[in-house]
Amino acid sequence: MCWGKIKHFMQKACTNALLTKENLKKRKIIDEDMCHQCSTQPKSSLHALWDCASIRQVWVADFHWINRHLASNGTFENLLDLVLEKPHMLELFAVITWFLWSRGNKVRLKQDVLPLNRVVFEAKRYLSLHKLVRMTKLQLSRSAGMKWRLPNRIGYKTNFDGAMFHDTGEAGLGIVIQNHEGEVIAALSEKIPQPSLVTLLELLAARQGNFVDDILAKRARFCSSLTVSMESVPLDISTFVSADKHIS
Ligand SMILES: [Zn+2]
Known part of the structure; x- marks a missing residue:
């Protein structure tokens, strides 16, 4: 409807x-x-x-x-x-x-x-x-067209994105937190077995979003439920962050 x-x-x-x-x-x-x-x-x-x-x-x-x-x-x-x-x-x-x-x-x-x-x-x-x-x-x-920029010295920048895994009926959420120098402080992948969030996650995934968050969201497929990486961010993710910064 x-x-x-x-x-x-x-x-x-x-x-x-x-x-x-x-x-x-x-x-x-x-x-x-x-x-x-x-x-x-x-x-x-x-x-x-x-x-x-x-x-x-x-x-x-x-x-x-x-x-x-x-x-x-x-x-x-x-x-x-x-x-x-x-x-x-x-x-x-x-x-x-x-x-x-x-x-x-x-x-x-x-x-x-x-x-x-x-x-x-x-x-x-x-x-x-x-x-x-x-x-x-x-x-x-409102956020469409916004470009990535460094957060101020006392703040952190958080980007997020969503992905759907239609074969399992689950959704994935990816979050990257960066400091004022663009370094990744933490990365999170979470699998959400919550059908009512499907519409919202599809909207999020459809936006012109951060490439790294998109990778993290899709990576959630292989997580047991919640994965948080602090300081030692997985190599595949830190590589994408670096590439993403150069792209924007
Ligand atoms: Zn009647």
């Missing part, structure tokens, strides 16, 4: 372009438009995503402040206007509606679905991850 898809979905919902039963009946593709979950009303976008009694519990905790009477008597676009009274809630609203729409389609196809009482939790988790990736992209775009 990507954020672009959710925005596109919201646009379709607001322009009443979703393939709801109500719209399919209008186009004479089906004969009846009754909601199969509550059997009380036609299944419009508003009903499927907000008003159906079968899903109302999803909206209770975070969106209880929306006037349900006003919302139920309008369209999905009117509902969005009500949500915009608290603009910071819009993203969560969009992700929850997307989850509900996907879930409704799976119910119709008799596929396994996320339990209703987990929809908000999973939507918030998705949003947190999305925000983390967005922040990382921003930081990477």
Whole structure:
């Protein structure tokens, strides 16, 4: 699932372009438009995503402040206007509606679905991850084009990079710490069996990064879990550091 898809979905919902039963009946593709979950009303976008009694519990905790009477008597676009009274809630609203729409389609196809009482939790988790990736992209775009330079005399310079080992489902992290003369003080290779970091590590690996960190990250494949080298940095790594300094 990507954020672009959710925005596109919201646009379709607001322009009443979703393939709801109500719209399919209008186009004479089906004969009846009754909601199969509550059997009380036609299944419009508003009903499927907000008003159906079968899903109302999803909206209770975070969106209880929306006037349900006003919302139920309008369209999905009117509902969005009500949500915009608290603009910071819009993203969560969009992700929850997307989850509900996907879930409704799976119910119709008799596929396994996320339990209703987990929809908000999973939507918030998705949003947190999305925000983390967005922040990382921003930081990477800010650092793009920066050239290697010596740290000041009292400081150390730290570079890092990531690599994925798709065959084992693990990720590697490489870190090089250098002093003000460019000498390597410490090098670290770590293997991380943490699938949720995959997206971030791929972003890191995709940047125009330090060649040595890249080597260290890939070297992590052969580590048991964590390898830290202090003062006596492995020969293969110190060779690459030297070459990297000349390149930049
Ligand atoms: Zn219903």
